[in-house]
Amino acid sequence: MASTFGYTLQDWQQRYQQEPQQITALLEAHLAAIDNQDNAWLYLATPAQLQAQIEPLLASYLRNPAALPLFGVPFAVKDNIDVAGWPTTAACPALTYTASADAFVVAQLKAAGAVVIGKTNLDQYATGLVGTRSPYGAVRNTFNADYVSGGSSSGSASVLARGLVGFSLGTDTAGSGRVPAGFNNVVGLKPTKGWFSASGLLPACRLNDTISVFALTVEDAFAVASAAGGYDAADAYSRSNPHTAPASIKAHPDFAIPANPEFFDDKQAEAAWDSALERLLASGATLHPIDFTPFQQLAEQLYYGPWVTERTVAVGEMINRPEEMDPVVYGIVKSGLDYSAVDAFKAEYLRAELTRQIQQTLAQFDALVVPTSPTIHTVEEMKQEPVRYNSQFGTYTNFTNLADLSALALPAPFRADGLPAGITLIAPAWHDRALVEFGLRWQQQLALPLGATGKAQPTQHRALPPSADHVRVAVVGAHLTGMPLNFQLTTRQAVLVEETTTASHYRLFALLDGPIKKPGLLRDEQGAAITVELWDIPLARFGEFVAEIPPPLGIGSLTLADGRVVKGFICEPMVLKQALEITEFGGWRNWLTSLGSK
Template sequence: MAGLSPAAAGVPVRAEQAWLVRCEPPIAGAPGGPLSGLSFAVKDNIDVAGYPTSAACPAFAYTATTHAAVVQRLLDAGATLVGKTNLDQFACGLNGTRSPHGAVPNALDAAYVSGGSSSGSAYVVATEQVDFALGTDTAGSGRVPAGLNNIVGVKPTKGLISARGVVPAAQSADCVSIFARTVDLAARVLQVAQGHDAEDPYGRQLTLASEPLPASFRFGVPDVLEFFGDAAAEAAFAEAVVRLQALGGTPVSIHYAPLAQAAALLYESALVAERYAAVRSFFDAHADQVVEPVRSILASGRGYSAADLCDAQTRLRALGQQVAPMWQGAEAIDVLLVPTAPTHYTIAAMQADPVVLNRNLGAYTNFVNLLDYAAIAVPSSLRADGLPFGITLIGPSGSDLQLAELGQRYHHATGLPQAAGSTPLPAPQPIAGLQAPATVRVAVVGAHLSGMPLNGQLTERGATLERATETAPDYQLYALPGTVPPKPGLLRVAPGQGARIAVEVWRMPAAHYGSFVALIPQPLGIGTLSLADGSSVQGFICEPLALAGARDISHFGGWRAYIASLKAGN
């Protein structure tokens, strides 16, 4: 792997094909930390003290004198650094072929691209050479390689992880990303790596959402989907929508055009000038040392004026305002679902048409950092041709842990093995830093039962069905006259004088319980019900005076059986 060797610095290394240069010896982390016993690698645009940082451009290489801030945090947490990984030069590309050190192959089929620009980092995780790896993500570089190699890629909220000691690609949009074979490990690494760094110009003090998404959630699906003729990818995404529904999600069509327009600004407006600015002094003197098409992309940034950049930034802000309502209000989505990559290309095809096919891989990625969203890429399925297909869950700034929790549930629901091997996923683990919201258990007996007219008052508040059961044999059930929709009244009577009545016990977030109770009309109310197993729960009761003249339907055993009898004409 010529050009990455730190021999000039007197540091011994061993080159390994096109994806990894090992630190010899590995750099051991502090003993006893939360990541002790784990190994990692970092993309070669991230500084490691005593080793060159080349960004896959040998003429650009310099020997770092200190570790990047995120590397130091991981070492302090006990992880051992084993090496640096190949990338698309200057982190400019989504395919993994734009390096003088060679194309990084796909871990499952070497004829196909690995995805980039964090190609080497994804490959060494997928082939189990390390436990986790760091990449960077500006336009999708921490997600596309994850999707194409059947691993997890965390793209955190901008500024959550320090980028000090990272060669910028487009500094205002750059994020350090995390690759792992499980969401659990990626989330554990994120917990260690995050933290405000006042020496990072784009570092931020962030408070992450600490409650999981609702059990019944709404997920956005683009109204226009493009798979570039790849029927297998299209079918795999349709399968992903169904799987997310099975996890409690309701799909909502969202207008994708503004997001696509924001994505286009990254390379098709003056925003590309930031890529040129990142390496301007080197590029102006050594443009001939930069590979194509990276050279042309960087050079295009020279042609814009400061006024052009202001116009592009204003246009981006306007698009951000246009799409903001999808996260707000009663009809808002909780998460956006997109394909991580819409198709998969061979290395030969990519090298024959490097600009267009690379652009296609970013069809669902470029807007995320520009609009300040968080994202997690997780495996979804293995296609009939053996190639992996992945999905990305996207949320607002600060939703990182929520996305990890849902991403872990989704990943485990796939039944896939880990990465490129046959090892099954370990048991899912709680996501540290995420607290389940306080809940209230409430028993419903009539119009709020599953499938009944008022059940939506429960589900729209995030309530989930815990179990169907019966009351203790101490209740009578009445059909209340003149109620719309028809409702029953439940009355407690003397022990042994009543019947067991069918109920459903639902669990509702405590934050929404008050608004639910406020909807209950007289003569109904909430009291304490005794269940058949001896436990007690909050549930519907009725004022005794309202039952004068009401029909006793206790012998039906429950409201559902009574309604069925009416339909049968009994």
Template sequence: MATAPCLALETLRQGYAADLSPVSVIEQCYDYLEQYVDPTAWIHLVPRAEALARAAALAAQGSAGLPLYGVPFAVKDNIDVAGIPTTAACPAFAYTPSESATVVQRLLDAGAILLGKTNLDQFATGLVGARSPYGVPASVFNPDFVSGGSSSGSAVTVAAGCVSFALGTDTAGSGRVPAAFNNIVGAKPTRGWLSCKGVVPACRSLDCVSVFALSASDAWDVLAVAGDGQDLADPWSRPARPRGLPKRPRIGIPRTNQREFFGDELSANAYEEAVQRLATFGDLVEIDFTPFSETAALLYDGPWVAERLEAAGNLLATQPDALDPAVRSIISKGLDYSAADCQKAATRLEALRKRAALTWEDVEVMALPTSPTHYRVDAVQANPVVLNSHLGYYTNFANLLDLCAIAVPTAFRMDKLPFGITLFAPAWTDAAIATLGERLHASFALTTGATGQPLTPSSHPQQWMARNDTIRLAVVGAHLEGMPLNHELSERAARFVRACNTAPSYKLFALPGTVPPKPGLVRVTEGGGAIAVEIWELSAAAFGDFVSRIPAPLGIGTLTMEDGEQVKGFLCETIATGGADDITHFGGWRAYMQSRATA
């Protein structure tokens, strides 16, 4: 294979900050594609001249305000791009949209450069990547083994180094299984965060747009742009509510007798290795996997399969031979369900959700094999339905239970095929599990995809979690790290920035009758002191949610730090300090509480 260009986002940023031009990057990409073009990975490749014209226009405009300036990407061909046919891997279904999907347009508006649209299991129905009339993409590490699906082409183009990232979709695991089979990261965000307007539906109520990238940090950078704000044109879109994780989370793993690898000892051993490594990042807790496996069974053995008729139902009725046989057999099952069946299944799912919720009282994260095994192409073609279902054993429940997930590489098996695990957590914990996933991925010191290139410095999340829409907040009392209300920050994915002192113009009071005990900070013109605070950073949405819950007499104002920085922070109504103890001389709430503990 020809040498792939280095397309990690941090590498491109550093190059563009020097004298690199998007034109030269796109020239490199097309030179590489001329030597390495897997014809089964692409359905439509943007002409070189068109991509170069886009790059030249960006170079003339400059990178200001464009977080994905000059970044080449690809799009799964069930997602609309204006002027390019959307096929969903079914020529009889193809149409040419006049406008791009919301997520695609957001990426283009951020300066990304589209190189083409990628192959998939037809109508995004499959986890194997072997159900398309455009060919069967294989794992970049062994052409005898499947690439995984349904987002097969998207994963292969990223792993091969053709693009920096690619969009996929994920209903049952399509954004995760191909990542594991190609040694890359697959981020399946919280359902409804990324708009699905302009996406051919598989199961509309469960569909997610996913991101394939070489690292979790790169995936997160793309998610932050693609999911920037609710899309009212998508009825399933919803505003983000970021949550965090403890510094050392409790990590759930299935009980030993519930671990299923369908006889694949190589994958079983690789999972055990990953579990041992996870113990350095959190506390391992064995969990009952039953409610998750039973939920997974509902996806294809329940009425949700009827949603697949929305896109393919007309072809099923009028041109059934236009459908892949395996896809046709799955979609046709949707005709068998009644309204009563749907209601019964919804009740069953609600019962399973309540059982699964008990797990989240014991752990903050689950770590599962992304796939229990890896099959050869010929084996899948001989037994397409059963083997496909095996690949979904650890994936199918995620969207039904409203979880976010990120698949990361962890090791290579003894047969030199890649293996990875998926981290799961409740909705809106996306940033937190991406941070944990990046740390785990980096600990294995793997190269990225099949590029032979190491993880780039952007793998350090302290930088990439900071966003232009974040707000810094100074906390002075019960929200300090280790204090009883600090969880209200961690639950909103707040990032600790630094500990420092205010300017010497504040007084601190111990407010009487508060539970837990709280201080009141008041700005004064004389007699004040410098008070110890911690500065935390939250997204604008999380900041708004946090502030809405602050009880009187406390509020948020603007505080000045000793170095002159001004940030939002807790202030107290002066009237509430009458009769309160002035504790300014302690220099901060932590010192005051320690004095009480030793008194």
């Protein structure tokens, strides 16, 4: 049987489409080919555990393949996330317990057809960005074993980068789902806090934790996130999407970047960043250097202030058993005992003030782009400076959850020494899909190999499925790009999708009364195809938009030339008797141009 290592979700789906009954043999062979001495794994499924997951899947898939979008895809779970009947250790043997139930996210993914094949190594208690703070050994970088893998989700990034799973779950409090992605040339999606339930996650910092996704492609990461996310009433910090964020980033984005980025004298990291900026400019982006001071100040709060006390709370009574903890982790966690409740409230006030500054800055741009990490170190170097070098890795990550931001770590041009050097896009909460849309374009532009597999990017990247969080609206006149009422879309985070035409049975009229000329569109089998623009407007802003539409105009359903049906402008037929018919021009702009030529 041919190796299934390095398969993307699309590869797995195509394999099963040919013969879904091969799921058991395929996954058994896949699991058997994994080296059980590889310390990126802390636990691998037994044959019985594998079969118990597979058994209910096949019959469901044969009835309705669309109901199981992740059918038979093997995935790995960071070992601070529960899998029912499996041990959870958080890389602390003394803590080990057998989980009584799946974490909410794991259950969601199993329900979508995915199969857990193992649990992965991590920095103990998810405390670290290095991947070396584990009694099970340091997980090595997948490109050069002398270097760290990044952490704390070291094992999950490693097994994914080598193609041993279709995707993997990490966690991200301070950057643990992004730094390992950057160090191993994979995608790391850090979702908006609360999109993924934390039920069944052993917390590191409960207010700032989120489960994250590693994948070989951006579309895979978003497909997994879409299956994993969802409101969970059992998690007090779970929240529902407010449907106010944009669906995508515009074709020519405005990106903020740090004005004077810090690389800690790592010239190769700096050169890789400069190369990434060149590629961003080539993609059509405009880059805006900003004062990074508030971001830096907030990043420092996570470990060098009262916020570290959350980690002290998370370890519980283990704080009294230092001999059973990693000494560096223990030192960090123990420092939380030095702070009072007064200190904690002061820290929260400072967090809120810095977050407000950050949010106001980001509101001016499509996203912030930063190096995922400003540098990288060898395993031996980490032994000399375990705290200082770890802190360096968090320069561009530590502030993100404190400020309630979404983030997407992307592969980027490599360093001259052959090590990966990623970039990360950061935006306000619930901008996850918008970041992913740009990530798709970026991945197609760079066409880097997939992780450490050596495999090429897919020749055809799949577009994201239609968004249930947005309404696609066809505009035909004064709301077109550059027209007087276009601001009613742009100020509501609507994004232009494309220019296209209606089906060939519409008539177009110009309503000439009032200060602004407006179009009237009428369905008529004797009509023609009319040029329109499609805009995606956030669902929660759609009602505001419709409320501003004056009579005799309204919103109905329009049929496009390719058969799609979208929302669009319609008009009361009675008023069109006094309107000017302009169907022959095929669109509003053409008619306006004709006026100027007379």
